[in-house]
Amino acid sequence: MSFDELGIEYGTMSKQHVFKKLSLSEEFAIISFVVLLLGSLIMGWWVSRSIERGVIQQTAFTTTQFLDSFVSHLIGELSKTDRLNRTSITLLESFDQNSPAGKQVAYFNLWEKNGRLVYSSDLSKIGRDLSTRTELTNAWRDRISWDVIDPNNLDYSVFDRKKGDLIGIFCPIHQARSDRILAVAEIYLYTDALQAQIYRAKVQSWELVFAVTLSMFFLLYLFFRQISQTITTQQQLMKFQVMQLSDLINNNNELHKSVEQAQYRTTEINESFLRRISAELHDGPAQALGYTLLCLDSIFDKYSKELKDPTNESIIQKEKENLRTALADALDKIRNLASGMAMPELDNLNLKQVIQRVVSIHEQRSKTNVDLELDIELSQGQIALPLKIGIYRLIQEALTNAYLHGKGIKQRVQLKKNDEELVVIISDNGPGFDYPSDYSQDQHLGITGMKERVLSLSGHFEIQSTPGSGTKVIATFPISPGK
Ligand SMILES: Nc1ncnc2c1ncn2[C@@H]1O[C@H](COP(=O)(O)OP(=O)(O)OP(=O)(O)O)[C@@H](O)[C@H]1O
């Protein structure tokens, strides 16, 4: 049988979602692409943000260094006086407005210790007492602060607001070769040139992130495609084996049914065979013996006159009686055998009636009493004929043993229903025996026959007996076996 014949297709698994028609590797490709894309978007966003912050921070740092070294030379006089002379202001002005570095400066203030402006890009503000800002206070404590600032939030006027965001920096200006802070610089830089640089760096980082993501995706896809092919092959192989196995189980069940039916048939054939032998015994040898007995009497009557010799009479009479007894005994045995073999017609009896019948026959023949406990309700026709025959024979043999070996003491037959099982128990309070150690299969057929019979009806057979505590034969049958 090929995979095609079995209708096995690549990747057919029971899925109730939109991926129903996709193969395992295609499913993986979609899921991993989405996951990697999300991951790369988060990573790219984080990297580009870090680049931006890094570039701005670097700019702020370089500017601070530059201001600290360059401006401190121009304002050296602040160590002696609290104002700048005209020359220093002009030098600062030319740095602020004309130098190449100054082209990036939007606005520049230089604060003296007591919060007075010693220099400002807006020259008109020089000398004013203006500031109480925290950044200034921090800078006087030797701390640098910087931030990206929207130009519209700044009230200074002399710069080009159209150039976009500014970097605002507050940094201390130290006296040359000393830790002493001479002034605090407040400087705002245009970011237009930086933005172009940041933009290029961001594009490069996004390109890198996407290139790495795509390579990872491609490698993972190749790897998983390999695995998924192996999984699919294994799945197909397993399905094939499961099908073979279920075929085998089905065949086995069919065989089991056939065997059970054969056993049922055998039981029926066996019983009809026994019935025939019984009839033959009854009609053949038993009739012949009965006839012989009658003949014997008439022969002795006919020749009685010639046998009247008083010396022989008593001997002949004795011989006659012996012969008669032997023949009557043989006739009895044959009749018993025949009646034991034959079984009443059970077809029209329900199970309770079957049990009552076998028990009553036993009571009549053994002249003993049997307690009956039939504690169940069964509908007519629920018990198949072979099962009725089996139970009849089982009780017959177990009661015979109870009578012969258990002295017929407290013989009892019980029938119970336990879920879907019938339980038949035959017990006595006789001497009991050690089963199975005291039991030899070679010499006795009764127990072996009972067991075989029960097993052939898919039942379970058990004997509970110990010397001195009676015997219990327990047989359990599934109701309607083989159906
Ligand atoms: N109810 C019982 N009480 C005491 N002993 C028993 C009982 N049933 C069976 N036995 C013991 O088990 C032995 C085997 O019993 P089994 O029915 O197989 O053979 P059997 O009755 O001796 O001969 P048969 O083959 O004619 O039945 C008996 O000989 C007897 O010793």
Ligand SMILES: [Mg+2]
């Ligand atoms: Mg027996």
